[in-house]
Amino acid sequence: MSVHEKKALLEIRGLEARAAGKPILRGIDLTIRPGEVHAVMGPNGSGKSTLAGVLAGRPSFEVTAGFVHFDGRDLLELMPEERAREGLFLAFQYPVEIPGVTNNYFLKAALNAVREHRGQDTLDAMDFLALSREKMKIVGMKPELMSRAVNEGFSGGEKKRNEVLQMLLLEPRLAILDETDSGLDIDALRVVASGVNHLRSAGRAMLVITHYQRLLDYIVPDFVHVLAEGRIAHSGGKELALELEAKGYGWIEKEPPAAGEAQ
């Protein structure tokens, strides 16, 4: 492992996890430092979404071995809401519809929970309106979606924009994007990517999970990892994504390249 000046924001060691009793993650090691953007790619069933879910605290996954430290703390001990307050954010692959709860109410409650935790004043309706309008412009979201029920009747693109809007409002320290690009046309993809790039900074890190290299043309990663059968099979720079796109995932599985040095 090479010497870095920055302390790790996220440190995953030997992480194993099951879903419905079935082993999915079989020993993940990954270190992410502030300012870095890591992409995780891999075929369906390789464990990409499980990794995202375990990090965010989805109750249906069971961690059986390993540890995860977030800014030096044991992440796996924290409840999902505590992780969010500490600055971890997961953009869902399938954002959930919540009938009867307006987007505006939901986002304000979320932001104020985070602000309260940070020792900041909570925002009233007027201040929140001004802030949310500003952020909505960045993701090109229609204002009327704020008064609708959370994600209910939203198009696929609108749901993903709503995820990025939440990320912009909550300003996480680690943003995990779980296939945020899936099913988006190129225009929506550009908007979503620009929202993500808007948030890139020296103090913030991102874990971008994707099935397609296309997203990485817009969100250029510092590191690319390939997940296969619950392990990181290969790590490299952004050029690895292009190689994968050209050769397909079969290439990794058939003739695994020499272990990378991304760590």
Added chain:
Amino acid sequence: MSALERATARLLALCDGAAQRSGALAPLRRAGREAFAASGLPDTHREEWRYTSLAPLAALDFASASSPSPRVVAQAGAEIFSASDVARAPALGDGIDLKQHPLAALATALLDDAIVVRAPRGVAVEAPIELTYVSAPAERAEISLPRLRVEAERSSSLRLVVDHSSAQPHGAHFTNAIIEVVVGENASVELTLVQRENDETFHASNTAVRLARDARFTSRVVTLGGRLTRNDLALVLAGEGAECTLAGLYLGSGERLVDNHSLVDHAVPHGVSRQLYKGVLGGGSQGVFRGRVIVRPGAQKTDAAQSNPNLLLSDGAEIDSKPQLEIWADDVKCAHGSAIGRLDENALFYLRSRAIAERDARALLTQGFAAEILNALPSDALREELLAEFAQRVAAEARS
């Protein structure tokens, strides 16, 4: 003698007191007493009372019975007057079969006054008329008998909010209400019934609605409080092209019981009925829903739908849901369904992943479930008030 029989005897003694009074309502009281004497307080062997035991009601020591005076917010265009105004008052009681409804029979036997609300022909009364009843709970429970007759004449429209609450958080009371609604040709009536008395109150309501040709009726029954609540709502679509929408929201907590019985009688062709009753049940509470839809022979092109989704917040809560269709015509569209579920784990995780504490997330999802009914309430102030009261009661339930 069983406890129910002893209570029946005590109630009949009260009826005898009421029978001493003379006046225009005396024959109606006599009919009520006769029906109540024949049935008594029903036990759970009667099909309509199978899940709803009146034993807790029978344990009360009834002090007296009277017709309460509500606070009235009137609206221009509508006439509001007492049934003692003999010159104007219509005949009461023609829509309710007292033999089938023991508590309505009791309410009729004890009756001393009623309020009549009337929209004259062609008059549209936009803003809701409000009748607010505040009961005064006491050690020896009083019986209050709110009785209302609503008449919308041809091509008129009317909105009404009947709101029941208690003056104190403790102490028993028995509200035994009757509402008769006559919706004239091409007229429209919207009735909101709010039941938010304290958790020791017994509340029975019997609403009978008759719809003429092209008439429209909407009811919303919101039950947030009460030890035992039994609502009977019966509609007859007597004219072609009539439409009705029945919505309900009931919240159960502690040992409370909420029972909604609806009956929609499609007597003629081209009727439309929509029913949506949503239940939220926590603690050791019990919900009962029985929705009967009858499509009479010849009532072709009837379009009836009924739905009763329930959210159970605890293992101790219980719902007995029974939609019932009786279809005697062949060219109709009828759908019914009941569902029992818990909060969606996926939605719960989504909210928590956005920093919202689990308890708040549960409360928020529960409010979201109820919002479909509450958001449709006719006044902004009432809607805000009930959303807040619902949230507060759900939060209290989560703490207990």
